[in-house]
Amino acid sequence: MTQTTTNTRVIRIHPNDNVAIVVEPGGLAEGAVIEGGVTTTMAVPQGHKVALVDLAEGERIIRYGEVIGTAATPIPQGGHVSETNLHMPTPPPLADLPLATRPAPKTAPLEGYTFEGFRNPDGSVGTKNVLGITTSVQCVAGTVDFVVQRIKRELLPRFPNVDDVVGLNHSYGCGVAINAPAAIVPIRTLKNIALNPNFGNEIMIIGLGCEKLQPSTLLSDRPVKIYENTEAADPEANVLSLQDDSFQGFGEMVEGILAMAERHLERLNRRQRETCPASELVVGMQCGGSDAFSGVTANPAVGFATDLIVRAGGSVMFSEVTEVRDAIHLLTPRAVDEEVGRALIEQMAWYDNYLAQGQADRSANTSPGNKKGGLSNIVEKALGSVIKSGNSPIVDVIGPGERLRSKGLTFAATPASDFICGTLQLAAGMNLQVFTTGRGTPYGLAMVPVLKVSTNSALGKRWHDIIDLDAGRIATGEASIEEVGWELFHLILDVASGRQQAAADRLGIHNDLVLFNPAPVT
Structure with missing residues (x-):
């Protein structure tokens, strides 16, 4: 990414850009002078765009060196460019996109970096040691929540090597068309979440008994x-059904779950951190509450860290189909081969069709907060979002709910919803997540550490105890993209090692899992 700026008042990303975003806190007043002697014709809020030239009606508006729209009305030099005075362009056509045409950048391997993780029997490595209790149906969620609190009070203190116990509740399992083709998405998501490396291969499922999604499906x-309510209960039991005839009342159900959990905790407690190469990192990159600084500060720094992890032999995934769709022409050339390029296109086409079935399109993505933060439309948002992927070749594409298959950079197709994307990245196998935000969100996941990176320093200072890293220093010239990228890389290693705690974990801020269910509900 080319970034040019002549002063601290505005940032122009690319030499061809005919707009710049306002850096100055509080924005620019009417009559303020910016680069090239341009004078603002009206007040322009921080993060919003100011026209660097006169723009005729229908003229292309360029940011990041790419067209983000056309002027809906004449916009004078120094005018405020926003969603109210530009038309959104059509998305790039999916036919005839360049596939695997960009040679991979020549970079040296990054060697010698390690973290202290929990190695599992299957070879994967966790950054936490967590007992995850999967539910097969939402009907049992209240019971699991009740039991989790008792486990935390009564059992967890006896197992000091176990970090937490988490109920993996969801709204699926019954009242759904379980055999519909699209039902594979939530089903494989639940199967694969239970295999997340932070759960140490300990599978524990609480079911009801009559649900459509039987636990056996999740353990296919x-x-x-099966847990049996007897003195000789199988210590390897991984399924308990509340409708089991042997349970007399709620109290016995609870005691059964506690007994089962205790045996899992005993095994998890034997896990110890050990030195692991950085190649065992599996990091999910995501953004939420984005603003116009996202593509200038935090996401480029995350992209730099992405390349460092890939150079170290690790795995990184980026996601959010609607925040990729309008920049897909920049990604297909980076595919490692034509097959991966075609897989990218297939995911875009599938999601175009999914949105059309709901009589919506990708423009529904952009939120009021995004627009207040200076993002005029999904095109501008997407161009800033994909920068999280850095410059590494894209080695694989996985569908929603699938597990990661390859080291390197993978596109994990997900909706852009923070909670659904996080749930699907958990299923893919991430052991740590990096989350950038400009407007601010207290988002966190109990299952993996989530590092929140602010795009602007105003948010970083205001939310000083929630934000883990302030990338807004890039906009003010206090730090470079490379410096913040290295800082993030070292922070990832420290948090993955347990030497430092993510703010969300320190504060206990954790979001619910939300499954992506494109199948019918009956």
Whole structure:
């Protein structure tokens, strides 16, 4: 990314840009002078765009060196460019996009970096040691929540090597068309979340008994061992159903779950942190509450850290289809081969069709907060979003709910919703997440550390105890993209090692899991 700026008042990303975003806190008043002697014709808020030239009606508006729209009305030099005076262009056509045409950048391997993680029998590495209790149906969520609190009070203090116990509740499991083709998305999501490396291969499922999504489906590739309410209960049991005839009342159900959990905790407690190469990192990159600084500060720094992780042999995934769709022409050339390029296009086409079925399109993505932060439309947002992917080749594409298959940079297709994207990245196998935000969100996940990076220093200072890293220093010239990228890389290693705690974990701020269910509800 080319970034040019002549002063601290505005930032112009690319030499061809005919707009710049306002850096100055509080924005610019009418009559303020910016680069090239341009004088503002009206007040322009911080993060919003100011026209650097006169723009005729229909003229292309360029940011990041790319067209983000056309002027809906004449816009004078120094005028405020916003969603009210530009038309959104059509998305790039998916036919005839360049596939695997960009040679991979020549970079040296990054060697010698390690973290202290929990190595699992299957070779994966966790950054936390968590007992995850999966539910097969929402009906049992209240019971699991009740039991989790008792486990935390009564059992967890006895197992000092276990960080937490988490109920993996969701709204799926019954009242759904379980055999519909699209039902594979929520089903494989639940199966794969239970395999997340932070759960140490300990599978524990609480079901009701009569649900459509039977626990055996979630364990289709593993042995199903049923808990029985007897003195000789199987220590390897991984499924308990509340409708089991042997339970007399709610109290016995709870005691059964506690007994089952205790045996899982005993095994998890044997796990110890050990030195692991940075190649065992599996990092999900996501953004939420984006603003116009996202593509200038935090996301470029995250992209730099992405390339560092890939150079170290690690795995990184970026996601959010609607925040990729309008920049897909920049990504297909980076595919490692034509097959991966075609897979990118297939995911875009699938989601175009999914939105059309709901009589919506990708423009529904942009929120009021995004626009207040200076993002005029989804095109501008997407161009700033994909910068999280850095410059590394894209080695694979996975569908919603699928597990990561390759080291390197993967596109994990997900909706842009923070909670759904996070849930699907958990299923893909991430052991840590980086989350950039400009407007601010207290988002966090109990299952993996979530590092929040602010795009502007005003948010970083205002939310000083929620934000883990302030990338807004890039906009003011106090730090470079490279410096913040290295800082983030070292922070990832420290948090993955347990040497430092993510703010969301320190504060106990954790969001619910939200499944992506494109299948019918009956």
